[in-house]
Amino acid sequence: MTVAVGSMSAQGVLDARGDVFDAILGLDGDLLKHQLLCHQQRYGNDSLVADVLIPVLRHVGDMWESGKLGVLHEHHASGIIRSVVGSFRRPSFTANSSTSVLLACPPGELHDLPIHLFSLMLLDRGLAPVVLGANTPWKALAAAARSNDCAVCVLSGINPRRISRVATVLTTLNAATPLFLAGPLKACHIDGIGMLSDDWRHAAAAITAVAAHGIQHGVTSEAPSSAG
Numbered sequence: 001m002t003v004a005v006g007s008m009s010a011q012g013v014l015d016a017r018g019d020v021f022d023a024i025l026g027l028d029g030d031l032l033k034h035q036l037l038c039h040q041q042r043y044g045n046d047s048l049v050a051d052v053l054i055p056v057l058r059h060v061g062d063m064w065e066s067g068k069l070g071v072l073h074e075h076h077a078s079g080i081i082r083s084v085v086g087s088f089r090r091p092s093f094t095a096n097s098s099t100s101v102l103l104a105c106p107p108g109e110l111h112d113l114p115i116h117l118f119s120l121m122l123l124d125r126g127l128a129p130v131v132l133g134a135n136t137p138w139k140a141l142a143a144a145a146r147s148n149d150c151a152v153c154v155l156s157g158i159n160p161r162r163i164s165r166v167a168t169v170l171t172t173l174n175a176a177t178p179l180f181l182a183g184p185l186k187a188c189h190i191d192g193i194g195m196l197s198d199d200w201r202h203a204a205a206a207i208t209a210v211a212a213h214g215i216q217h218g219v220t221s222e223a224p225s226s227a228g
Contacts, residue, residue, distance in 0.1 A: 008043055013051045014140045020056050020222045024077040025069075032077065036084045045120040050200040053081065053117060064154030074100065078113055085116050089123060099211045102150040102177070104132035104141050106166075114183065118154070121204040127211055138169050149209040154196065160187035178210055 008016070016039055023032035042046045042185040058078060061067040101122055103115040112134035119129035130148050132141065145153055153173065157163065163170070165182075168191050174177050180194040181205070194210075 001062050008047060008051065013047075016052050016058075017056050020052055020203045024056070024060060025072055027076055027081050028078070032080050033084055036081070040088060045124045046201060046204075047069075049117045049121055054200060057081075057113075072170075078202065082113060082116060085120060088120055090207065092123045099126070100128045100150045101207060101211055102130045102141070102145050102148065102153040102154060104136040104144075104153070105134045105157050106141070106163055107135055107137055107154050108162055109159065110134045111158055112156070115154065116203070118156075118182075121200060122207060125204060125208045127208065138166070138173075142173060142176070142181050145173070152207055153179045154182055154207065155179065155185060155210075156182040158184045160185050162182065162213065164188040164190075178212075180207070 012142065016035075020032065021050055023035055033197055036048065036053075039052060041162050043051075057077070058114050060069060064071060078224070103119055103122075106111045112131075115131055115133075119131050122129045130144060130150060141153070155163070155170075163185055167188075170179060170190055170193055174193050178194065180196045181188065183198075184197050186195040192204075196206060
């Protein structure tokens with residue numbers, strides 16, 4: 001299992017975040033792509049996602065909410081990051097992995113960038129992420145879990161109230177495939193369903209452990225928070 005390619009100093013992490021944020025602020029797509037590619041090649045997916053992208057995207061989101069940045073910056077950055085993440089994942093799909101993990105946003109949830117980012121961390125841990133994306137119908141989610149023989153399912157989103165209304169559906173899914181809730185969805189407490197840590201590395205380790213060792217569902221392991 002390969003996780004880290006290199007190590008960074010604390011100052012190096014701060015500098016990398018600053019460079020990425022400046023590229024987003026300047027709407028410089030080419031520079032942003034270059035920085036992401038260089039960081040991934042030197043330090044790996046874990047560092048790119050957990051050390052750089054998640055903190056930067058949270059900062060961009062906070063600035064947008066406060067009116068200091070326009071929605072253009074957030075959408076521009078998300079589109080480029082999504083494209084780059086796709087290019088990182090594509091070669092890995094040819095690898096033979098016997099352990100699939102389903103990642104999805106439930107119906108009504110449109111913020112799927114976090115699960116795309118999380119999928120990179122799972123790839124580095126030898127897993128085969130199946131990313132269904134935003135607004136996934138429950139029937140499609142259940143069918144995908146069955147057809148891909150998924151060892152674990154992670155649901156990510158920002159509206160726990162909506163998902164709490166379908167507790168029976170979640171319980172049924174969990175009976176077939178161990179189910180974990182990520183980000184704000186963790187506020188929806190349903191017996192037997194796992195909760196993933198807001199620490200992305202801890203979350204990836206927890207999913208890897210469940211997938212590799214068949215840990216009983218219902219384990220509470222404090223997935224990743226929604227970032228954009």
